[in-house]
Amino acid sequence: MVKTGQKPGKGTYTCRYCGQKVTLDDRTDTMPPCPKCEKTDFY
């Protein structure tokens, strides 16, 4: 489980609610809210 504001590292994460994929390409990137539904839980 990854939440907005965490730094989960490089990878592609999927919104729990709408399935939108968010890619982080640097391990220092902070997880943003979902760009589609603005929820904060990803896996």
Ligand SMILES: [Zn+2]
């Ligand atoms: Zn979403």
